[in-house]
Amino acid sequence: MKATVRIMLKTGVLDPQGKAIEHALAALGFSGAGEVRQGKLITLELDETDPDRAREKVREMCEKLLANTVIEDYEIGIGE
Amino acid sequence: MKSAVILFPGINRENDMARALKMASGKTPEMIWHTETELPRGLDLIVIPGGFSYGDYLRCGAIAARSPVMRAVAGAAGRGVKVLGVCNGFQILTETGLLPGALMRNAGLRFVCETVELSVENAATFFTSTVKKGDVLPCPVAHHDGNYFAGAETIKRLEGEGRVVFRYANGTNPNGSINDIAGIINEAGNVIGMMPHPEDRVEALHGGAECAPLFHSIAGEAVA
Numbered sequence: 001m002k003a004t005v006r007i008m009l010k011t012g013v014l015d016p017q018g019k020a021i022e023h024a025l026a027a028l029g030f031s032g033a034g035e036v037r038q039g040k041l042i043t044l045e046l047d048e049t050d051p052d053r054a055r056e057k058v059r060e061m062c063e064k065l066l067a068n069t070v071i072e073d074y075e076i077g078i079g080e
Numbered sequence: 081m082k083s084a085v086i087l088f089p090g091i092n093r094e095n096d097m098a099r100a101l102k103m104a105s106g107k108t109p110e111m112i113w114h115t116e117t118e119l120p121r122g123l124d125l126i127v128i129p130g131g132f133s134y135g136d137y138l139r140c141g142a143i144a145a146r147s148p149v150m151r152a153v154a155g156a157a158g159r160g161v162k163v164l165g166v167c168n169g170f171q172i173l174t175e176t177g178l179l180p181g182a183l184m185r186n187a188g189l190r191f192v193c194e195t196v197e198l199s200v201e202n203a204a205t206f207f208t209s210t211v212k213k214g215d216v217l218p219c220p221v222a223h224h225d226g227n228y229f230a231g232a233e234t235i236k237r238l239e240g241e242g243r244v245v246f247r248y249a250n251g252t253n254p255n256g257s258i259n260d261i262a263g264i265i266n267e268a269g270n271v272i273g274m275m276p277h278p279e280d281r282v283e284a285l286h287g288g289a290e291c292a293p294l295f296h297s298i299a300g301e302a303v304a
Contacts, residue, residue, distance in 0.1 A: 065138070068142070
């Protein structure tokens with residue numbers, strides 16, 4: 001079973017990389033693009049067939065390693 | 081003073097650290113590889129040096145923080161053994177939860193490699209007992225992710241309890257760190273993390289020895 005984890009800096013935490021991308025977009029003439037944020041996408045294949053158990057397992061991975069919950073939020077996707 | 085320096089793949093400042101410790105204490109620290117599950121007996125001090133453990137993959141210090149030796153380090157810290165983390169070592173200590181907060185990408189996005197001015201904010205720690213509060217020491221920094229961040233409550237506690245040990249002084253904050261924080265100490269007073277590299281300002285060849293007293297603080301404390 002496939003799983004995805006989307007990790008973003010929490011709202012309110014300054015994201016200098018997002019800001020740099022925003023400035024670069026403006027420099028290329030893309031006007032009207034604001035609030036650019038950069039995150040991470042992690043995909044994995046689990047040997048688990050039950051979606052609930054899979055989600056729980058990935059949640060544990062996020063809490064223990066994949067995300068730093070001091071500064072980051074995560075969102076788990078299961079299946080597809 | 082019996083000390084140990086912890087090594088992970090990608091750490092590269094261990095020799096400077098070992099030299100600074102030897103100069104201050106007369107004893108060569110033991111080098112401990114990250115796969116060890118136990119530390120030598122009777123340690124006074126554990127140092128996690130700077131570098132780029134595991135290539136900074138995922139987040140700086142994240143992978144090293146979950147390695148076997150860090151469980152032993154956390155256990156020793158819990159028993160009161162002194163722990164010092166410099167640069168990547170500071171990042172590893174926040175990732176293990178031994179120190180609060182996180183080190184984020186520098187606000188200016190650039191890797192910074194320069195000498196900052198470091199003010200001593202708390203002179204009652206094991207690393208600052210031979211300097212005075214308000215002393216300003218030149219000290220090198222070399223990092224890409226040194227922008228200290230913690231929630232408002234945590235910052236309030238750190239400031240209120242005098243747990244900010246070092247601050248960047250005179251407008252030399254190189255990374256956007258909140259409240260100019262360069263180094264902090266844990267609640268129990270035995271774990272310090274800092275981004276600057278005091279081990280690289282301890283002899284004339286470094287351009288000055290202003291940070292040597294910090295290492296004398298540790299050596300003295302351990303003997304006392």
